[in-house]
Amino acid sequence: MAELFHRKLERTAIGFVVAIIAAASVGGLVEIAPLFTIHTTVEEAPDMRLYTPLELAGRNIYVREGCYACHSQMIRTLRDEVERYGPYSLAVESKYDHPMLWGSKRTGPDLARIGGKYSDFWHVAHLTNPRSVVPESNMPAYSFLARTALDTEDLSRHLRAQRSLGVPYTDEMIANAAGDAFGQAAPDSPFAAGVTQRYGEKTQVSAFDGVVTQLTEMDALVAYLQVLGRLTDAAYSNTAVPEQAPNPTN
């Protein structure tokens, strides 16, 4: 019977295509659509702040350089990961991430909570030549970042594009994007105050690459690395115990 039906189906190309679409659609619909409707999918985090323009620019450099190919930003709910990297990642922590950068491979360590673990100076030295601080490292050198001026001209447009996707940037944030990017890396400049006013007191304002006169891609990338895991404290107040992975060695 089933075979007879299939013999009929094989005689009609359109029917066959419709059947393929029907069979192939179910899985995606069942697994993806509810992620938008079940509200427990993404936790509440009232203290969640937005990426500053400088951090967003740094994130775009992280994307451009393909850092996600070797570094994850997703601490799994396993005991050894929590002890190595910090509290496991929550969905809310990447709710403004277009796209997410959870990654799939750790040639280098996870970076979900790298923010604040090392000094700006360490990051700059490490990015300039990783082997100067970690002799065994196989990470590429990114010395050109410190020589490349950051393009701040179009940052307002970037924020506006993000807002059209649901990231709640205000008109004020969009209008001041370029100045805020400069101010965040120049603590003594008149632009610095606006950054903490708009993005919160916890925003790190510092001369990331050590040179305040010029805003470079190094400034932006270090600013981004320093905010990773620090947009919200939700993960630290989460009390669920991580799982112990089955371990054949003990």
Next chain:
Amino acid sequence: MVQQLTTGERQNALVILVAVFVAGVAMAAAGGSDPLGVHGVIVLLFGGGLAALVMRSYYEPEPTQDRPSHYYDDPIKVGIALTLAWAIFGMFMGVWTAAQLAWPDLAFDAGWSTFGRLRPTHTTGVIFGFGGNALIATSFHVVQRTSRARLAGQISPWFVLLGFNLFCILAVTGYFMGVTQSKEYAEAEWYADLWLVVVWVTYFVLFLRTIARRKEPHIYVANWYYMAFIVVVAILHIVNNLAIPVSFGQAKSYTVWAGVQDSMVQWWYGHNAVAFFLTAGFLAMLYYYLPVRAQRPIFSYRLSILSFWGITFFYMWAGSHHLHYTALPHWVQNLGMTFSVMLLVPSWASAGNALLTLNGAWQKVRDDATLRFIFVAVVFYGLSTFEGSFLAIRPVNALSHYTDWTVGHVHAGALGWVAFITFGSIYTLVPSLWKRERMYSPVLVEVHFWLGVAGTLIYVFAMWNSGILQGLMWRTYTQEGTLAYSFLDSLVAMYPYYIARAFGGLLFLIGAMVAAFNIWMTVRAVPATLDRRADVPDTGLAPGAAATPAE
């Protein structure tokens, strides 16, 4: 090539190419110094260059009246040449990036040559450049022969083939400049993605119209898989790549999906790119070139049905196994695991069907390196689908995820299955397409076979070892209950395996270069002897003598 087109068709081709040229000028003007501007120049050179090619042959004589009574093989021939060119490029980038992990200074302190930028040139080069061109070329061959009908278009096959390659060129050149969406296996930016939609819809229409011309009442199994490949890749591509460009003068865009939803969309895409690009399309090759080469019908029609619908239905649920123990809700992880395990049934049904087809032809497998390519492909398909289901089990994934084990698994599939079935199909296809009696050198086919097997085994064993070692080191505790190894300890332990892996990849690359040389010499130096009249479509006039494999 152009000689096969009538004057009217040559004019249409010129109109399309001029439109591409103008689009390139517009992109260059809008983009300026943005990478989009560089891509505009590439597009205008592409359109202009091809227009010049058409113009060069514009006044040559038109094709003869009997054109419809021949298969349309010119795009297939060019497709095979492009397949081999991309294979060598993509595999070279793979060897280079692999070597960079062992010797990081091979990036030469420049931006364009760092691992992060080169990695997608490797993945796109081999998946889309090598795999995609092989799929397009063989689909044009298989659909014509199994339908005993000529392709339903004169220009559209060229549009599909060359348009697809323009997409690949835009993608790969973009990565060198840092243009990427960061979505794995979908890194190309919005304008390249839009262009691919146009190309893909044309491909779909061309394929269905050719099927509609078939002289057989039933659609052959291989074509089911090609249809699934074309249709589902279109769905995946569109949903995963929805994005808002920062402006129309900039390459940069932001994907509409965010966070946890984006992760699910990404791996729904990512895993089904494996399913419908790297599995369905290549199973189509298997279902045609295996019976042709072995001269035996497919073992079981019912198994074909079971495995086709099993793969089409189950695979779409499996993507979430890439997100075990993450912030993705638990129920989605469990669904992904469950369907991944069930997926073993249709996968092994396909592999078993292929192996049982070979039953009774084992002496051919022993003597014929081409058939042995196909046989080894089936074995690796069986092995890597088993491994895939195994790795999708949550506790196993706790160990394997984020390690080289995943990389080893992917390459067992990509080298052992995808590349081997492709080379087996190409070695079957090339002599018949160019009407040559045989390949230029059967010895070189043997050499390629053993280079490929050795390269794959070295690669996969190196990555299994490094991946499992890495995973164990990350979770090992001391007696005192603290983590035993730093991350750096685990990296230092990887170096020997990274060197071995690069060596395995190098052997595989050399094998592909041997294949390209052998095929080049077959076309150049082996005299055309096969009877052309035996391989023609059924036009109702000529006797339909085309060989089609039995169902």
